[in-house]
Amino acid sequence: PDWEVVDEHHLRRKFRFGNFREALDFVNRVGELAEEQNHHPDICFGWGRVEITVFTHKIDGLTESDFIFAAKVDNL
Amino acid sequence: PDWEVVDEHHLRRKFRFGNFREALDFVNRVGELAEEQNHHPDICFGWGRVEITVFTHKIDGLTESDFIFAAKVDNL
Numbered sequence: 001p002d003w004e005v006v007d008e009h010h011l012r013r014k015f016r017f018g019n020f021r022e023a024l025d026f027v028n029r030v031g032e033l034a035e036e037q038n039h040h041p042d043i044c045f046g047w048g049r050v051e052i053t054v055f056t057h058k059i060d061g062l063t064e065s066d067f068i069f070a071a072k073v074d075n076l
Numbered sequence: 077p078d079w080e081v082v083d084e085h086h087l088r089r090k091f092r093f094g095n096f097r098e099a100l101d102f103v104n105r106v107g108e109l110a111e112e113q114n115h116h117p118d119i120c121f122g123w124g125r126v127e128i129t130v131f132t133h134k135i136d137g138l139t140e141s142d143f144i145f146a147a148k149v150d151n152l
Contacts, residue, residue, distance in 0.1 A: 020116045024107040031100040040096045044120040047133075057123075 003070050010055035010062065011070050020047045029076045039069045079146050086131035086138065087146050096123045105152045115145045 003013045017023040023045050030052060034040045042053040054070055056063040079089045093099040099121050106128060110116045118129040130146055132139040 020107070020110060024104070027103065027107075028100070031096070031103075034096060040123040042120065042122040044118065046118040047116040 005062070006053075008062070009060070010053050011066055012051065012053050013070070013073070015050045015052070017048045017050070023048055023050050026050050026076070030073055033069070033072055033076065037065075037069055037072065039065050041069065041073075081138070082129075084138070085136070086129050087142055088127065088129050089146070089149070091126045091128070093124045093126070099124055099126050102126050102152070106149055109145070109148055109152065113141075113145055113148065115141050117145065117149075 003011045006012050015023075015026060017026065027043055027045050027050055030041065030043060030050075039054075039056075044051045044053075052070075052073060054066045055061060056066055079087045082088050091099075091102060093102065103119055103121050103126055106117065106119060106126075115130075115132075120127045120129075128146075128149060130142045131137060132142055
């Protein structure tokens with residue numbers, strides 16, 4: 001499962017992990033990327049799972065920055 | 077706004093912060109508490125906000141552990 005385009009409004013991808021700690025570590029990598037890129041996703045996570053939602057708040061929809069951010073998340 | 081009991085199933089509380097970094101730092105404090113207590117909430121966050129949802133997966137509802145966890149989050 002890769003990134004989905006949802007409602008032509010945001011990108012969403014779900015990631016699975018073996019425990020809570022691994023999920024939290026991934027959240028931190030995404031968080032550091034967000035600060036570095038100054039592009040901040042919504043992140044929901046729990047034991048063994050992380051869901052990332054990306055869109056551009058300024059236009060309440062998708063821009064090139066969102067696709068770039070998504071690609072960078074894949075490379076974490 | 078304090079903890080809400082939602083659907084007699086889980087506890088939920090929303091927290092506000094001045095930026096993404098402060099939200100991420102709080103998420104990490106909650107994450108460390110979760111590992112320490114071996115009680116893992118669902119956490120959703122973004123720029124300036126964190127929402128914590130707590131319930132006991134084993135019974136798919138609320139137990140004393142959830143209220144204890146919520147009180148500990150308030151003391152972070």
